[in-house]
Amino acid sequence: MASSLRSVRLTLSQCKSLPITSSHASNLLRSTTPRLSPSPQDPFKRELATLHDGQIQASLVEVTPSKDPKTPPPPSTLVFGHTFTDHMLSIPWRADSGWGTPKIQPYAPLPLSPSATVFHYAHCLFEGLKAYREPSGKVTLFRPDMNMKRMNTSAERVAMPTFNGDAVIELMKQLIRLDKHWIPEEPGYSLYIRPTMIGTQPALGIAPPKEALLFVICSPVGPYYPQGFKPVALYGTTEYTRASHGGIGAYKLGANYAAGVAAQKAAALQGYVQNLWLHGPQHHITEVGTMNAFVAFKRDNGVTELVTPPLDGIILPGVTRDSVLALARDHAAGVLKIPELTDKLVVSERPVTMIEVKAAAQLGELVEFFGVGTAAVVSPVDRIGYLGEDLHIPTGPDGMGPLSRPLWKYLTGIQTGAIVHPWSVDV
């Protein structure tokens, strides 16, 4: 049996130039590979997980608890993304055998060859989502299916392996259950989950990597605005572009982020907190730093129009963006009543230029401007530096506006379990 498996593998590795898919490997092996669930000590378990049908098998996970668990630090000392829990999930992938055995093991360095794809050609992509601990102790995730769907889209864009998202959600839940004592009990705190995929083939040469690693790490994080909302000042960036049509702006690839740091730095040097990406000669509003952008305008008939740029290939399809749109549309359609949202609303996904925003500000028709994303949920803006002058944007005494305040309250209500909603998924 072992020699039969080995001989099939040799054949596969000898045919590297052929487009061998994991299902080919599976067909070749189907007749000789036992499918009954192996015992944890079964030496075939690893072979099975590697060769099964190339897909991630959550049931075959190997869990190695940490022998040296840490004491979570006091929540008030947390800095975003600097503290990690005791465990991580990792799942290797090879072009000739598909996804291997998932492992939950102590958080530890990844020993990668200096020639690994990720160090040279930026084959890396990620997701960000949060696990919340409800007062009852129940832990939930917010719309993890959306993250898995987008992660697959990102992977496909850079010729990396796709995977069954449900299996990774199941494995993330196991990881979170193991480390759930890391979620601080204080309100506003959560566990930030970072699924990541990197190319690990130890060879130079620009091509789809033949080896990859999907891993998930967890970081306890505090509220984005511990002292209440603080609106930010944006610098309207026209010197750099974040994305272009035919490019990668619609994908959550690492490559978008290294390229954006220069614009962020330039904004900071001029005294702004973040940059606003303005695209093309008409200065279309695309994104706020690494968040999606929303603008609200007063319309003639007493209606407020809530606008966000459409998903035309240069905008990241944000989960918070999608959630805000869905809630606002349901409210506008009368199928949902969001408390305190008194404006009569129309919701638009349409192009919006800085010229339109500037004109509205001058006419007193600009209701508000805000960014949305997983980390901050909603980030109100009170000033935009644009071509040498500052545009001032109204915000309320609490730093928010008439749309962002009720939308933020409702959304975080769902996320923290105060409002029962199918978007919140039990861990």
Next chain:
Amino acid sequence: MASSLRSVRLTLSQCKSLPITSSHASNLLRSTTPRLSPSPQDPFKRELATLHDGQIQASLVEVTPSKDPKTPPPPSTLVFGHTFTDHMLSIPWRADSGWGTPKIQPYAPLPLSPSATVFHYAHCLFEGLKAYREPSGKVTLFRPDMNMKRMNTSAERVAMPTFNGDAVIELMKQLIRLDKHWIPEEPGYSLYIRPTMIGTQPALGIAPPKEALLFVICSPVGPYYPQGFKPVALYGTTEYTRASHGGIGAYKLGANYAAGVAAQKAAALQGYVQNLWLHGPQHHITEVGTMNAFVAFKRDNGVTELVTPPLDGIILPGVTRDSVLALARDHAAGVLKIPELTDKLVVSERPVTMIEVKAAAQLGELVEFFGVGTAAVVSPVDRIGYLGEDLHIPTGPDGMGPLSRPLWKYLTGIQTGAIVHPWSVDV
């Protein structure tokens, strides 16, 4: 002394929000840090190298020879970028102390935190250059100063540390001298050198990384065309864009390469060897896969015009591009006589569209089309798939053309030492 150093360090790390530069650190420490050359065993050597003046100090390199050197494989079995020599160079950097001690040590995996910047935000950049072994046994590098200059430009674009290129050239030479028996003696073979820089700060959050690693690995490589030149067929890519104005196309960042693999894959699926990046509505020729593009046209007055797109922000400033331009210009000006280059030449850096190339092909005025880069040096093209039809491009019986052949011969003559030239630098 040790405690004084430690206390300064604590102060620095407490001030993380301030823009502490390595020269600040240096000024703080100058009065207490001895500058006389330490003995190799001196425990202050590491401190010194770390804190000196933040710059890379080649003289402080620590060399650890491999205890288990490998036997280089037979040259004929080499696959590009799959085999590495016994040693590597690495130099760590920290925002609070600058460049640390350079180390030449056995080639080994890099143990990086799963939260390291490079895995999430694609803070990675690289260079590629070759070391040649002359028949006399002398080893040379080709224009390494150009690579160091570009590497610094790339680093700056993504807010990573710059460095003194001369020190890294000196360290690369030491590394190559140690592993020079890996350069095969057969003609056409060389040692491909890959300087790389990655962000290594173990923290999430999009910002300039506070820790980085510069490393250099070496791979023995064979001739790009072992059986003589083989012209390639290109697919004119209009569905994807490689770069845009205000973006990162002019920098050798990993981020450009992951994004390009999809276009390469699409070209391959349609039966082409590589893709030709066509930019904007007029289908400007920008690059050939990951090489710079050259086109030659017959002009009325019996002159041949050699054209390459200008460095307008979306073109990589290639070292081979620069070398071909310089040689062709010197020949056109009569200050250099390139043997076998009989065409009367004008050399242009100007925009060139696919429409112009297609019209020239139809009128019989297209002399040739080729890509240039470090790996292949010159790569002739015999066919371009463009909007559903194939354009045929003349090539000679040896696969090359009247310009690419003599230029390639002259350039490789310099690289291999047959032609004495200051571009070739002794190792």
